[in-house]
Amino acid sequence: MSAEKLLAKRVQDMVLRGEEDQLPSPYICRNKDKYEDDHDDHDDDVHVAPIPIIDLNQAYVDHPEQLQSLKLALCSWGCFQAIGHGISSSILNNVRKVVKEFFEQPMEEKNKYAKKVEEFEGYGGDPPPEEGQPLDWQDRLCLEVYPQHRRNLHFWPQNPPSFREVLEEYMGKIRLMTETVSKAMARCLHLEEECFLNQFGEEALIQARLNYYSPSRRPDLVMGLKPHADNSGYTLILQDEVQGLQILKDGKWLTVPANTQAILVLLGDQMEIMTNGAFRSSVHRVLSNAGKVRTSIAVFYTPEPGKEIGPVDGLINEEMNKPRMYKHVKDYADQYWEYYNKGCRAIHIAQL
Ligand SMILES: O=C(O)CCC(=O)C(=O)O
Ligand SMILES: [Fe+2]
Numbered sequence: 001m002s003a004e005k006l007l008a009k010r011v012q013d014m015v016l017r018g019e020e021d022q023l024p025s026p027y028i029c030r031n032k033d034k035y036e037d038d039h040d041d042h043d044d045d046v047h048v049a050p051i052p053i054i055d056l057n058q059a060y061v062d063h064p065e066q067l068q069s070l071k072l073a074l075c076s077w078g079c080f081q082a083i084g085h086g087i088s089s090s091i092l093n094n095v096r097k098v099v100k101e102f103f104e105q106p107m108e109e110k111n112k113y114a115k116k117v118e119e120f121e122g123y124g125g126d127p128p129p130e131e132g133q134p135l136d137w138q139d140r141l142c143l144e145v146y147p148q149h150r151r152n153l154h155f156w157p158q159n160p161p162s163f164r165e166v167l168e169e170y171m172g173k174i175r176l177m178t179e180t181v182s183k184a185m186a187r188c189l190h191l192e193e194e195c196f197l198n199q200f201g202e203e204a205l206i207q208a209r210l211n212y213y214s215p216s217r218r219p220d221l222v223m224g225l226k227p228h229a230d231n232s233g234y235t236l237i238l239q240d241e242v243q244g245l246q247i248l249k250d251g252k253w254l255t256v257p258a259n260t261q262a263i264l265v266l267l268g269d270q271m272e273i274m275t276n277g278a279f280r281s282s283v284h285r286v287l288s289n290a291g292k293v294r295t296s297i298a299v300f301y302t303p304e305p306g307k308e309i310g311p312v313d314g315l316i317n318e319e320m321n322k323p324r325m326y327k328h329v330k331d332y333a334d335q336y337w338e339y340y341n342k343g344c345r346a347i348h349i350a351q352l
Contacts, residue, residue, distance in 0.1 A: 001026070003128045003135055007117050010139045011125070013107055015214040028221045029134030049247060049254035051077055053262065056177070057084030061184050071188040074267060078282030079247060081262035082181070082236075087173045089261060094162075095170040096240055096260075100295050101160040102141065103212040113141065113155050122155045129341040137222040137288045138213045145171045145299075146206035167208065171299070174236055174263075175206055178301045181234070181265055189278060191314045199274055199312070200233060201304030213244060213286060213294040224286030224294070229345055231336040232268035232300035239264065242294040248283040256284075269336065270303055273326045273350045276311035281347065305331060326350045 003026045011027075014020060052073035060066045061084075073080035102110070115122025123141045141157070144150040145167075157163045182200065183193040213224040224244055239245065245256040245264075256264060272281045286294075303309045310328030318324075329350045339346035 003131075004117055006135060007125045007128055010107065010110075011137055012103065012139050012212060012214045015216070020217050023218055023221065026135045027137055029223050029226060030221050046243070046255045047252065048243075048257050049077075049249065051079060051081050051247075051256060051264070053081045053083055053259075055084035056082050056086070056180050056184065058180075060084065061180065062187065067184065067188040070184055074185065074188070074279045077247070077249065078280050079256075079264055079266040081257075081259055082177070082265050083262050085173075085177050085180075085263050087170070087177070087263070091166075091170055091173060092238060092261065094166045095297060096238065096295065098160050098163045098166045099210045099212075099297060100240075100293075102157050102163060102210070103139065103295070105159060109159055110157075113157055115142075115155075121152060127341075129343065133341065133343045134223065134226060136225050137216050138211055138224050138286070140212065141210045143167075143208045143210075144205070145208050146175055147203045150205070170297075171206065171208060174299050177236065177263070178204075178206070181236075185271070185275075185279075189275065189315065191312060195312045195314070196233070196271075196274060199303055199307070199309045200301070201307045203304040203307075204233075205300070205302040205304065207300045207302070209298045209300065211286075211294075211296045211298060213288060213296075215291055215293060216288040217290060219288040219290050222288050224288045226343065227283055227285040228340060229281040229283050229347065230266065230268035230300060231270070231333050231340075231346075232302045233270040233274070234268050234301055235266045236299040236301065237264040237266060238297040240295050242289070242292045244286045244289060244294045245296070246285055246287060248285075253285070268300070268302070269345075269347050269350070270309060270332055272347060273329060273332070274309055274312060276315040276322070277325045278315055283345075302333070305333075325352055327352055 113123040115124040118127050121142050182196040186193045186195050216222050239258050243258045246253040267279050267281045269281045308328050308330045311326050316324045336346040
């Protein structure tokens with residue numbers, strides 16, 4: 001069956017209907033040659049990553065030691081687990097709960113928010129990749145959240161009844177968190193604290209992607225989300241208690257611990273450009289598993305459309321051996337998706 005046709009179906013629906021025995025080939029992206037082999041034969045030994053934990057509480061975030069830890073985390077891991085983010089456990093639990101409840105409703109209810117196959121916003125699967133590229137073993141609901149005038153409320157679920165209110169509360173807090181994080185990122189590099197915020201701009205995009213990973217009988221063959229680096233400046237990820245997210249570090253896939261109280265801050269390509277490569281965006285993927293549903297809420301924080309971004313001056317010094325490594329770019333997303341759909345990274349388009 002073609003990718004377009006498959007993308008009109010939901011993975012969750014295939015799993016619930018027991019249609020997985022005939023696993024459609026566009027989903028198969030791993031161990032292709034082992035398709036006929038022993039079902040238990042797969043190599044996902046889990047190496048849990050000691051990802052740095054950073055306390056964003058105002059009382060600590062500007063301490064030289066904390067800033068130094070932040071810099072180390074971002075330069076060597078490309079991510080950190082944020083605690084002290086000011087979002088209460090009850091808000092975190094509520095948002096996870098309504099997201100799960102949304103996906104656990106009948107298809108008919110969810111399809112009220114269905115996207116067109118080629119489009120991005122709404123409920124469904126990602127737009128079709130190029131021919132031959134695998135499909136992800138997941139369903140998701142993508143929503144534009146800020147600036148507020150970009151919201152398309154017809155995609156915002158009305159069921160469960162508290163969905164909109166709970167998401168709105170969470171996203172308001174996340175927006176505040178982006179200010180703290182952007183300032184701390186500047187300060188840890190000894191830059192003027194508004195320098196990244198100014199590049200993101202007043203109309204910076206904040207988009208939510210609610211991910212639902214159904215279990216798979218063949219986690220050795222499919223992938224929840226294929227390897228990629230995000231197009232964003234950075235991404236804020238709230239996980240549930242089921243592991244699955246992995247980051248690529250020094251050529252090895254390492255599992256991100258499922259810390260339900262922390263929000264993972266993961267660098268995207270546009271922060272790599274703005275820091276002239278001092279920070280590197282993190283390549284990551286999500287594994288499928290045989291037993292449990294996994295949900296996550298990824299929020300992409302991305303410079304305002306039409307705004308030029310580039311390496312900040314303080315990170316370029318030709319005489320001090322810190323040459324400019326990246327160009328100025330505008331609407332990086334447009335080219336990013338072309339490469340993403342081919343299963344490639346796009347960062348080279350900004351590199352000098
Ligand atoms: O599910 C996750 O933990 C990560 C999701 C992700 O990488 C994305 O939505 O871009
Ligand atoms: Fe991602």
